Amino acid sequence: MTPRERVTLRAVAEDPQDSVMRFAWDADVGTLEEDAKDTATTSEIVWTAPPCLEPGDDASFTLTVSNALDLAVIARFSATGLPPCPTWTQVSAMSRGRAGATATLLASGKVLVAGGREGASGTASLATVELYDPETGLWAATGSLAAARTLHTATLLPSGKVLVAGGANGTTVLASAELYDPVAGTWTSAGNLTAARAYATATPLPSGKVLVAGGSDLDIKATLATAQLYDPATNTWTATGNMLGGRSVHAAVLLASGKVLVVGGLGNSGVLYPTELYDPATGTWTATGTLSSYRVAVEATLLHTGSVLVTSDNSAQAELYDPATGLWSRTARMVTGSQFHRATLLPSGQVLVTGGQAVNGDAPLARAEIYDPPTGTWAATTPLRRARIFHTATLLPSGKVLVTGGDNGTTPLSVAEVFSMP
Structure with a gap:
């Protein structure tokens, strides 16, 4: 069998006294349709295979056939070929x-x-x-930031250092930036943004510079259109072209062309459908395709094909951006619509989506699902051990995914877990 394959199981039985046979099917995993098609001597039923097998599970079947005298015979058989399920392992x-x-x-x-x-x-x-x-x-603990902050950006530089910029300290939005040196385990100043901002995006460019775009105050009421470039060689910030409009809680993706796609989020007038492109060669922004659905707290993932997968909102509708045409098209709907989830590109080219919540105020989700680009389909996979929003998800060199922290709806979490494909 293959994952989610549908197959018709058929049985034939005869009684020496020509009694009418009664058939009872049972499957350890997967789904048997409720109504079998029975005759006096045959039975047919459709079984749908599960996507994978949990540890200890077996795709086995039991068929009980009985006659008018309640004499019965039992047949057992199994299906092979189904892969083991991905697993989540709690770490320290x-x-x-x-x-x-x-x-x-x-x-x-x-990490x-x-x-x-x-x-x-x-x-x-x-x-x-x-x-x-x-x-x-x-x-293990390492050097502390000079300023406590949340909702900031963090970017790995070619030097191996990490640039942290903006965010908020309590109710105060920050303009400061800091550099982490992994060799020394310490932080040093990286100057200041021209405007304090939380919910911004930071995108490393092929030149080694970092583009920080948009953002807002904590209430997401005063969104920014300004963008800046950080130059690691001089440890300085310079202004670059403004976006076409203020934008916050959005996503940014570096395309194969070297341009940066900005998508989704909120503007001063509400949700945003238009998307735009930044050209590092000219320092300017231009309009590109328009989304079919609004996207807040959006996740955008560059696929191996060069297209960009965008997920977010409770409609569960995912979309694909084609850099060659500048157009958006709908792909299959997600199993569960949500916002504030995390999307991680796996080594296989598939995309793992974890956690989130249906709408603001709803309980966090433990759900996990995987998008398969060749088929354009979503499938639920083994859920997180802990439901969470505002968490992080990091692809490790091993191909596993580390999920840390987040919020369970009332309290920030310290627990971490690792996702492993079989």
């Missing part, structure tokens, strides 16, 4: 719960988790920083 917890943090994969293979917010209400910003070592599955 961080030293404290944190939501709205950033996670950056370092050149060493370790740097910086800042975030903690406390019962999740409003106390953090300056503490931790390192996860995939080899040991353990966390």
Whole structure:
């Protein structure tokens, strides 16, 4: 069998006294249709295979055939070929719960988790920083940020250092930026943005510079159209062209062409459908295709094909951007619509989506699902061990995915878990 394959199971039985046969089907996994097609001597039923087998499960069947005297015979058989299910493994917890943090994969293979917010209400910003070592599955403290912050950006530079910019400290939105040196384990100043901002995007460019675009205050009422470039060679910021409109809680993706696609989010007048492109060669922005659905707290993933997959909102409708035409098209609907989830490109080219919530105020989700670009379809996979929003998801060198922190709806989480494909 293959995952989710539908097959018709057929049985034939005869009784020496020509009694009418009664058939009862049972399957350990998958789905049997409720109504079998029975005659006096035959039975047919449709079984749908599961996508995978959980540890200890077997795709086995039991058929019980009985006659008018209630004499019965039992036949057992099984299906082969179904893969084992992906697994989530809980690893050691961080030293404290944190939501709205950033996670950056370092050149060493370790993961740097910086800042975030903690406390019962999740409003106390953090300056503490931790390192996860995939080899040991353990966390270790490293140098603290100069300013506690959450809802900031974090970008790995060609030098191996990490640039953190903006965000918020409590109710104060920040303009400051800092650099982390993984060799020394310390932070130094990286200057200031021209305007304080949270919910911005930071995109590393082929030149080695970093484009920081948009953002807003904490209430997402005063959105920014301004964009700036950070130059690691001089440790300075310079203004570049403004976006066509203010935008916050959006996503940005570096395309194969070297241009940056900005999509979704909120503007001063509400949700945004238009998308735009930044050209590093000219420092200008131009309009490109328009989304069919609004996207807030959007996730945008560059696929191996060069297209961009966008997911977000409770409609569950996913869309694809074609850089060659500048147009958006709908792909299959997600299994579960949500916002504030995380999307991670897997080595297979598939995209793993984790967590989120249906709408603001709803309980966080433990759901996980996978998008398969060749077929354009979504499929549910093994759910997270803990429901969460505002978490991080980082692809490790091993191909596994580390999910950290987030919020369970009332309290920031310290627990972390790792996703493994079979």
